[in-house]
Amino acid sequence: MITATIAELSAALHAKRLSSVELTQGVLDRIARINPALNAFVTVDAPGALAAAKAADAALAAGTAGPLAGIPVAHKDVLMTAGLKTTCGSRMLANFTAPYDAHVVAGLKRAGTVLVGKTNMDEFAMGSSNETSYFGPVKNPWHVDYVPGGSSGGSAVAVAARLVPGTTGTDTGGSIRQPAALSGICGMKPTYGVCSRYGLVAFASSLDQAGPFARTAEDLALLLNAMAGHDARDSTSLDRPAEDYTRLLRPGAGARPLTGLRIGLPKEYAGDGIDADVSRAIDAAVAELRSLGATTVDVSLPNVNLSVPVYYVIAPAEASSNLSRFDGVRYGHRAAKYDDLLDMYKKSRAEGFGAEVRRRILIGTYVLSHGYYDAYYLKAQQVRHLIADDFHRAYQKCDVIMGPTAPTAAFRIGAKTGDPVQMYLNDIFTIAANLTGAPALSIPCGFDRNGLPIGLQIQGDYFAEAEILSVAHRFQQATDWHGRAPKEIA
Amino acid sequence: MTAQWEVVIGLETHAQLSTAAKIFSGASTAFGAAPNTQASAVDIALPGVLPVLNRGAVERAIRFGLAVGATISPRSVFARKNYFYPDLPKGYQISQYEIPVVQGGAIPIMSPARGEIAVRLTRAHLEEDAGKSLHEDYHGMTGIDLNRAGTPLLEIVSEPDIRSSDEAVAYAKALHALVQWIGICDGNMQEGSFRCDANVSVRRAGEPLGTRCEIKNLNSFRFMQQAIDYEVRRQIELIEDGGTVVQETRLYDPDRHETRPMRSKEDAQDYRYFPDPDLPPLVISPAWIDAVKASLPELPAAMKVRFETQYGLAAYDATTLTATRGLAAYYEDAVKALDGEPKLVANWVQGEVSAALNKAELDIAQAPVSAAGLAGLLKRIGDGTISGKIAKDVFDAMWAGEGDADAIITNKGLQQISDEGAIATLVDGVLAANPGTVAEFKAGKEKAFNSLVGQVMKATKGAANPAQVNAILKRKLGG
Numbered sequence: 024m025i026t027a028t029i030a031e032l033s034a035a036l037h038a039k040r041l042s043s044v045e046l047t048q049g050v051l052d053r054i055a056r057i058n059p060a061l062n063a064f065v066t067v068d069a070p071g072a073l074a075a076a077k078a079a080d081a082a083l084a085a086g087t088a089g090p091l092a093g094i095p096v097a098h099k100d101v102l103m104t105a106g107l108k109t110t111c112g113s114r115m116l117a118n119f120t121a122p123y124d125a126h127v128v129a130g131l132k133r134a135g136t137v138l139v140g141k142t143n144m145d146e147f148a149m150g151s152s153n154e155t156s157y158f159g160p161v162k163n164p165w166h167v168d169y170v171p172g173g174s175s176g177g178s179a180v181a182v183a184a185r186l187v188p189g190t191t192g193t194d195t196g197g198s199i200r201q202p203a204a205l206s207g208i209c210g211m212k213p214t215y216g217v218c219s220r221y222g223l224v225a226f227a228s229s230l231d232q233a234g235p236f237a238r239t240a241e242d243l244a245l246l247l248n249a250m251a252g253h254d255a256r257d258s259t260s261l262d263r264p265a266e267d268y269t270r271l272l273r274p275g276a277g278a279r280p281l282t283g284l285r286i287g288l289p290k291e292y293a294g295d296g297i298d299a300d301v302s303r304a305i306d307a308a309v310a311e312l313r314s315l316g317a318t319t320v321d322v323s324l325p326n327v328n329l330s331v332p333v334y335y336v337i338a339p340a341e342a343s344s345n346l347s348r349f350d351g352v353r354y355g356h357r358a359a360k361y362d363d364l365l366d367m368y369k370k371s372r373a374e375g376f377g378a379e380v381r382r383r384i385l386i387g388t389y390v391l392s393h394g395y396y397d398a399y400y401l402k403a404q405q406v407r408h409l410i411a412d413d414f415h416r417a418y419q420k421c422d423v424i425m426g427p428t429a430p431t432a433a434f435r436i437g438a439k440t441g442d443p444v445q446m447y448l449n450d451i452f453t454i455a456a457n458l459t460g461a462p463a464l465s466i467p468c469g470f471d472r473n474g475l476p477i478g479l480q481i482q483g484d485y486f487a488e489a490e491i492l493s494v495a496h497r498f499q500q501a502t503d504w505h506g507r508a509p510k511e512i513a
Numbered sequence: 514m515t516a517q518w519e520v521v522i523g524l525e526t527h528a529q530l531s532t533a534a535k536i537f538s539g540a541s542t543a544f545g546a547a548p549n550t551q552a553s554a555v556d557i558a559l560p561g562v563l564p565v566l567n568r569g570a571v572e573r574a575i576r577f578g579l580a581v582g583a584t585i586s587p588r589s590v591f592a593r594k595n596y597f598y599p600d601l602p603k604g605y606q607i608s609q610y611e612i613p614v615v616q617g618g619a620i621p622i623m624s625p626a627r628g629e630i631a632v633r634l635t636r637a638h639l640e641e642d643a644g645k646s647l648h649e650d651y652h653g654m655t656g657i658d659l660n661r662a663g664t665p666l667l668e669i670v671s672e673p674d675i676r677s678s679d680e681a682v683a684y685a686k687a688l689h690a691l692v693q694w695i696g697i698c699d700g701n702m703q704e705g706s707f708r709c710d711a712n713v714s715v716r717r718a719g720e721p722l723g724t725r726c727e728i729k730n731l732n733s734f735r736f737m738q739q740a741i742d743y744e745v746r747r748q749i750e751l752i753e754d755g756g757t758v759v760q761e762t763r764l765y766d767p768d769r770h771e772t773r774p775m776r777s778k779e780d781a782q783d784y785r786y787f788p789d790p791d792l793p794p795l796v797i798s799p800a801w802i803d804a805v806k807a808s809l810p811e812l813p814a815a816m817k818v819r820f821e822t823q824y825g826l827a828a829y830d831a832t833t834l835t836a837t838r839g840l841a842a843y844y845e846d847a848v849k850a851l852d853g854e855p856k857l858v859a860n861w862v863q864g865e866v867s868a869a870l871n872k873a874e875l876d877i878a879q880a881p882v883s884a885a886g887l888a889g890l891l892k893r894i895g896d897g898t899i900s901g902k903i904a905k906d907v908f909d910a911m912w913a914g915e916g917d918a919d920a921i922i923t924n925k926g927l928q929q930i931s932d933e934g935a936i937a938t939l940v941d942g943v944l945a946a947n948p949g950t951v952a953e954f955k956a957g958k959e960k961a962f963n964s965l966v967g968q969v970m971k972a973t974k975g976a977a978n979p980a981q982v983n984a985i986l987k988r989k990l991g992g
Binding site for chain 2: 102103109111116119121122123125220221222223224225227228229255256257258259340341343344346347348349350352353354364368388391392393396400
């Protein structure tokens with residue numbers, strides 16, 4: 024029972040077939056047993072979790088509980104959690120205790136979820152394999168020699184290994200969708216501004232967006248309902264009426280529930296660099312959706328191939344500035360010995376940050392420098408608009424855009440650590456949604472020859488969260504890829 | 514020496530905006546709190562916190578822009594100015610760089626050498642202040658107080674239209690008065706609410722602009738004058754001795770009356786400005802601008818012109834009386850209460866009232882004699898109850914809190930003696946008692962007449978109407 028989905032657990036909790044304390048204790052036991060092999064968690068808060076479970080049980084008994092009451096969740100360690108360590112996977116913040124809750128954390132607490140711990144991640148969310156964490160790599164539960172994807176690798180694995188039914192992540196260039204794909208679960212990046220960034224330790228402010236991980240589209244919708252919403256503390260938070268992201272998930276609608284849906288298939292998402300098994304799985308998924316009534320239409324995103332270079336100018340530029348506050352003066356790591364102020368900065372930051380973070384700070388500092396700003400940062404922002412225009416044109420012809428979430432399934436730990444560019448190309452299909460700000464999700468749609476999961480990315484136009492969740496939900500009602508569990512940890 | 518040299522000055526002024534809360538956090542801006550008690554999570558730059566713009570700061574920037582006839586940018590952009598310093602918690606300052614909220618405008622000033630001129634403004638932009646580093650009292654360590662971090666500033670940049678230290682001070686004073694006039698800054702220079710930096714260069718007449726030096730730490734008008742005078746002398750002597758001015762930032766040392774190098778252009782940091790992705794562009798609607806415009810008081814320049822036409826004042830008097838909003842209101846209130854005599858009121862406000870305020874180091878708002886009180890006094894000059902001379906004594910008594918003008922005149926018996934017969938009797942007495950003086954007058958000594966007038970006035974303790982005394986004396990002596 025404790026490995027069920029959120030919707031199933033919610034039904035059991037409300038029917039009193041299960042208490043949140045029982046569920047939470049089961050989850051804690053399972054984490055204690057399985058996590059050491061996977062390293063998905065940085066912090067586990069058993070006393071806090073059991074206290075929250077007790078409160079949830081009281082609310083359930085009183086009949087005042089919502090659908091997420093008593094559901095154990097974990098948060099990516101880049102989201103501030105009052106009273107718990109928030110490390111960002113970095114030595115810099117290895118001993119930093121957050122004094123407040125991030126907006127999305129508070130939303131999930133209000134909904135009655137039980138916070139069991141914080142999940143491992145690439146350092147400051149910079150990475151695609153969860154190998155840059157100061158706390159060591161996270162292992163893919165489908166095969167522990169493989170990476171789970173990143174940067175939200177711990178959150179993805181916590182769900183994939185059935186340690187918790189739902190987690191939060193953040194997605195700056197694919198950091199939710201790519202690990203969801205590589206770990207065989209569902210993950211969603213909402214429209215930029217749907218989830219407040221307050222309390223999300225910034226990597227690249229114009230791209231960062233929090234979102235949920237779960238095993239079904241329905242669970243994603245339930246979690247997003249509690250995470251979304253306007254927040255006056257974030258000036259980029261969107262002030263729109265609250266919406267119910269489950270509203271389009273109603274059952275029924277016959278044998279061809281997707282009739283009328285136009286699926287755009289960009290020609291740029293096919294071709295070299297995409298693993299044959301991945302292509303086959305995507306083609307099969309699209310065929311399945313066609314059988315459910317959808318039609319497909321060829322579209323073109325002529326500038327989308329520039330996404331990676333544009334991203335690797337804008338994201339490091341913003342990061343170089345965002346990470347300046349980690350200077351050893353007020354909090355975080357400070358070198359034990361230094362000669363003067365400059366030396367303190369240099370040593371504290373050199374010791375506190377890992378190689379990938381340092382690399383991106385250097386790239387970002389370079390592209391913002393006097394004389395280079397126009398050629399790099401400004402040009403990248405211009406291309407960013409061109410990419411958004413491409414999508415705008417495409418959505419005149421289609422309702423959703425589909426393709427692989429990542430060009431390959433998971434790769435071996437260490438396989439790409441020596442070649443940053445190869446690593447960066449992992450995000451080739453996910454980055455565009457961050458550059459445009461539009462929503463996108465990844466759901467499992469098959470396995471490669473090594474038995475590693477493959478993800479289907481479904482992208483929508485701005486605020487089309489409910490629509491793409493509905494498409495994913497229909498697919499999951501007709502298939503069972505999302506129900507497969509990794510054997511290694513069963 | 515300086516005749517062939519032209520001085521070129523531009524000023525950059527940081528005016529602290531009078532909002533109760535900081536520009537990007539809800540923390541208080543009140544001065545003088547215990548260190549770090551007014552630094553919120555945003556101000557100390559905890560991980561994950563974000564800035565939220567205080568619209569009150571924007572409203573004040575709009576007020577300023579309208580007051581100087583500038584363009585209010587319909588869309589302006591906040592940028593990050595990146596540099597490391599312990600009192601800059603985020604490692605960057607949020608400022609406006611490429612598109613400031615206020616563009617253009619001008620400040621009219623009275624130049625001692627050139628008369629009425631307008632100093633053009635380049636721009637005014639919103640930004641946040643940094644905290645304070647305290648190097649003393651910490652024995653080799655540095656204390657950081659972040660109370661000031663995030664305080665809203667309007668940086669006002671002038672064009673290099675200023676040609677002397679006198680003009681620089683006139684500009685700074687006019688700006689200082691204006692920001693208080695429109696209620697956007699308390700103008701307190703001791704507390705750092707109004708700070709100026711000067712960009713100074715010299716050139717021989719007709720030549721292109723010389724290399725400039727920026728002088729910092731000009732926290733009083735007197736220091737500004739001294740610092741610029743020193744810097745101009747230094748640059749001219751340097752060039753005349755065959756040297757060249759190096760572009761650098763210099764610090765004014767008020768104890769030594771000199772400027773000294775702080776950092777050269779070569780040390781200048783690359784601030785890596787880029788638009789702050791945490792803050793959407795600042796969009797100001799025409800409706801917002803109209804609402805602010807409707808709330809603006811009459812501005813000093815317009816009021817000065819009105820004072821000249823409505824009250825017949827000279828340009829100099831009108832300028833002086835519109836130096837501050839409080840002074841102008843005091844003047845107008847007194848004129849209204851008196852129902853006329855605007856020039857007499859102008860003389861008194863600029864004379865007795867201003868002198869008494871200066872002496873007591875008081876602001877016009879704190880004057881012990883109200884505008885109505887002054888009018889009550891001046892009314893008694895107009896109706897002949899007292900002379901202008903006696904009025905000054907009455908004013909002093911009023912200032913000392915002895916009551917209103919009429920009470921003081923009655924209590925002290927200061928009513929002017931205007932009774933023709935009474936004065937004639939007095940004159941007769943003085944003439945009889947001073948035959949020698951009378952003889953001197955008759956022998957052609959004009960001064961003897963003044964002496965006789967003085968005797969009559971003395972006999973009445975100054976209460977006799979001097980015009981009448983003169984007339985009667987002349988009649989009796991001249992026959």
